[in-house]
Amino acid sequence: MSDDVIALESVVKQYGSPPVTAVDDVSLTVRRGELVAIVGPSGSGKSSLLNIMGTLDRADSGLVAVDGHDVAALSDDQLSALRAHRIGFVFQQFHLDEGSAALDNVADGMLYSGATVPDRRARAAEMLDRVGLAKRQDHRPNQLSGGERQRVAIARALVADPPLILADEPTGNLDQHSGAAVVELLHELNASGTAIVVITHDVELAAALPRRVSIRDGRVVGDERGAS
Amino acid sequence: MTATASFDVPPSRLRRSDAVRLGAAGLRARPSRIVLSALGIAIGIAAMIAVVGISTSSRAALDSELERLGTNLLRVEASERGETIRPLPADAALRVERLTGVTGAAGVAELPGTVYRSPLTPRGETNALVVRTADESLAGLLEASVDSGRWHDRATDGLGTVVLGSLAAERLGAPAVGTRVFVGDLPVTVVGSLRPLELAPDLDTGVFVDGTTARDELGWDGVPDAVFERSSDELVRDVRERVPGTVAPDMPSSVSVSRPSDALAAKDAADSAFTGLLVGLSGVALLVGGVGVANTMVITVLERRREIGLRRALGATRAHVRSQFLVEALLLSLVGGVVGIVLGTAVVAAVALGNGWAFTVPWTAYVAGLGATLAIGGVAGVFPAVRAARTSPTVALTA
Numbered sequence: 001m002s003d004d005v006i007a008l009e010s011v012v013k014q015y016g017s018p019p020v021t022a023v024d025d026v027s028l029t030v031r032r033g034e035l036v037a038i039v040g041p042s043g044s045g046k047s048s049l050l051n052i053m054g055t056l057d058r059a060d061s062g063l064v065a066v067d068g069h070d071v072a073a074l075s076d077d078q079l080s081a082l083r084a085h086r087i088g089f090v091f092q093q094f095h096l097d098e099g100s101a102a103l104d105n106v107a108d109g110m111l112y113s114g115a116t117v118p119d120r121r122a123r124a125a126e127m128l129d130r131v132g133l134a135k136r137q138d139h140r141p142n143q144l145s146g147g148e149r150q151r152v153a154i155a156r157a158l159v160a161d162p163p164l165i166l167a168d169e170p171t172g173n174l175d176q177h178s179g180a181a182v183v184e185l186l187h188e189l190n191a192s193g194t195a196i197v198v199i200t201h202d203v204e205l206a207a208a209l210p211r212r213v214s215i216r217d218g219r220v221v222g223d224e225r226g227a228s
Numbered sequence: 229m230t231a232t233a234s235f236d237v238p239p240s241r242l243r244r245s246d247a248v249r250l251g252a253a254g255l256r257a258r259p260s261r262i263v264l265s266a267l268g269i270a271i272g273i274a275a276m277i278a279v280v281g282i283s284t285s286s287r288a289a290l291d292s293e294l295e296r297l298g299t300n301l302l303r304v305e306a307s308e309r310g311e312t313i314r315p316l317p318a319d320a321a322l323r324v325e326r327l328t329g330v331t332g333a334a335g336v337a338e339l340p341g342t343v344y345r346s347p348l349t350p351r352g353e354t355n356a357l358v359v360r361t362a363d364e365s366l367a368g369l370l371e372a373s374v375d376s377g378r379w380h381d382r383a384t385d386g387l388g389t390v391v392l393g394s395l396a397a398e399r400l401g402a403p404a405v406g407t408r409v410f411v412g413d414l415p416v417t418v419v420g421s422l423r424p425l426e427l428a429p430d431l432d433t434g435v436f437v438d439g440t441t442a443r444d445e446l447g448w449d450g451v452p453d454a455v456f457e458r459s460s461d462e463l464v465r466d467v468r469e470r471v472p473g474t475v476a477p478d479m480p481s482s483v484s485v486s487r488p489s490d491a492l493a494a495k496d497a498a499d500s501a502f503t504g505l506l507v508g509l510s511g512v513a514l515l516v517g518g519v520g521v522a523n524t525m526v527i528t529v530l531e532r533r534r535e536i537g538l539r540r541a542l543g544a545t546r547a548h549v550r551s552q553f554l555v556e557a558l559l560l561s562l563v564g565g566v567v568g569i570v571l572g573t574a575v576v577a578a579v580a581l582g583n584g585w586a587f588t589v590p591w592t593a594y595v596a597g598l599g600a601t602l603a604i605g606g607v608a609g610v611f612p613a614v615r616a617a618r619t620s621p622t623v624a625l626t627a
Binding site (some may be wrong): 047053054056057067069074076077078080081082083084085088089093094097099100108110111112113114116117144160208 | 235238239240241242245246253256257351429440459507534537538539540541542543545546547620621622625626
């Protein structure tokens with residue numbers, strides 16, 4: 001098994017006509033267990049890069065390998081399998097189901113794994129406990145604070161135990177305090193071995209992470225490690 | 229670049245129970261819309277079940293009626309086809325009765341004049357009643373049942389008695405047995421009244437005077453206008469062919485023979501043709517309901533692009549998304565179908581109760597109703613479901 005959970009080589013992605021280059025010749029690897037920030041202003045191509053790393057979108061050219069699998073060679077169903085078992089997503093907007101309780105929202109992270117409802121719920125309860133929301137499992141999203149909702153979403157991303165979590169502006173909708181708590185949680189999860197890629201325009205947030213990849217106009221313009 | 233390992237990730241899998249649960253959850257999230265779009269299907273199915281059920285129940289009632297009345301009764305009359313009508317011979321009933329297979333025959337004749345409740349009733353108020361006289365065996369042949377009093381028999385013959393047809397009784401104000409009424413100026417006594425005669429509804433307006441009184445007081449010449457006869461079931465056709473030659477050997481074409489039960493059977497046939505039309509109409513209602521379901525589903529898919537994107541990110545394949553929305557459309561349609569079946573059945577039960585019929589809905593109507601519901605839901609759901617599956621996961625998440 002490869003040591004890289006994500007390996008990009010000369011990846012290009014263009015949109016529209018006339019084409020606008022959103023990702024321009026990006027080469028980047030993320031090792032297992034790494035915690036990486038991808039930082040850049042809006043419109044820098046961060047989200048396009050996240051979609052490509054998350055196999056939600058395919059690159060126009062270049063090589064993309066996720067968890068050791070060449071994405072270009074996989075069928076749509078195989079990409080779905082990869083997302084179901086190997087990648088967890090955390091979104092700025094949380095994307096929780098308002099109609100069901102926190103526990104079921106988390107359990108939905110394993111919906112497409114084929115596990116039974118009791119198994120999914122048992123595992124979801126575990127995850128909620130891990131993100132510190134054991135007492136909130138019967139609450140609906142609208143009964144939770146923003147920070148709690150994002151922790152539910154993180155628990156959902158974790159529930160299938162993927163080696164990689166992609167977080168798109170995870171603190172973007174949160175106040176400073178809740179945002180800090182979420183960042184702390186990401187650190188904890190990373191400490192237990194999950195690779196996490198955080199996409200953000202927030203330089204301060206990025207500074208709190210051990211590796212920072214800077215993006216501008218679709219290109220990698222910096223890759224620093226260690227405390228900034 | 230790392231070498232690509234052989235693909236060892238287990239496939240995405242959505243349990244069937246989860247697909248149904250997702251579809252149901254999708255419906256529950258928007259209850260009022262569900263009610264409205266399921267209503268179309270419900271109305272279509274209810275109409276279909278009601279039409280089929282009502283017509284089956286009424287036909288079952290008609291069939292048992294025919295069974296009770298029998299189809300072996302023939303009515304012999306002077307043919308109206310010729311230029312001049314040649315009356316039947318006075319002994320027409322006797323002649324018919326002698327035919328092989330005939331079990332009974334009775335003549336009935338129309339007399340001039342009409343009936344009044346009192347001698348002071350203005351002569352113009354005839355109530356469209358007809359004075360008739362008939363052989364005593366007529367009531368038995370027509371399966372007539374007496375509403376009150378009795379039918380003519382030897383005891384009353386010649387005593388100036390009348391039996392009222394059902395409409396005659398109604399129009400004369402339902403006179404009790406023993407009441408005196410007037411045939412022209414002749415006072416007569418009511419001895420009974422009849423229930424409606426299904427096999428000879430034209431006789432319901434008749435006021436039947438006993439035979440001897442008709443001859444002696446009203447100048448009847450004994451010539452019948454019509455003869456009713458019953459035969460064994462097997463020989464009906466045979467008897468029907470032989471009657472004209474027997475009644476009028478010199479001019480068989482002056483005699484016409486009809487089978488009264490044919491009118492009931494024709495009514496039955498006309499009902500079933502009408503039922504076909506109504507079922508077609510409820511099919512149109514069902515189709516419109518299906519369009520409503522398709523419409524709702526298209527809107528739902530557009531509204532839930534985020535959810536679709538999220539599901540793709542969680543590992544759903546296109547097929548999983550497709551089946552989720554197809555199941556939702558099927559459930560939506562099924563809700564309408566079940567409500568429609570309940571409503572339709574209730575309507576049939578109410579109508580059957582109101583008419584005193586036995587409640588009958590053929591099981592095939594239920595099967596067809598459910599089948600149509602699922603077919604409509606499936607067809608209506610396919611396009612939106614395919615569209616949902618084609619939604620790009622990235623578009624869905626940024627929308």
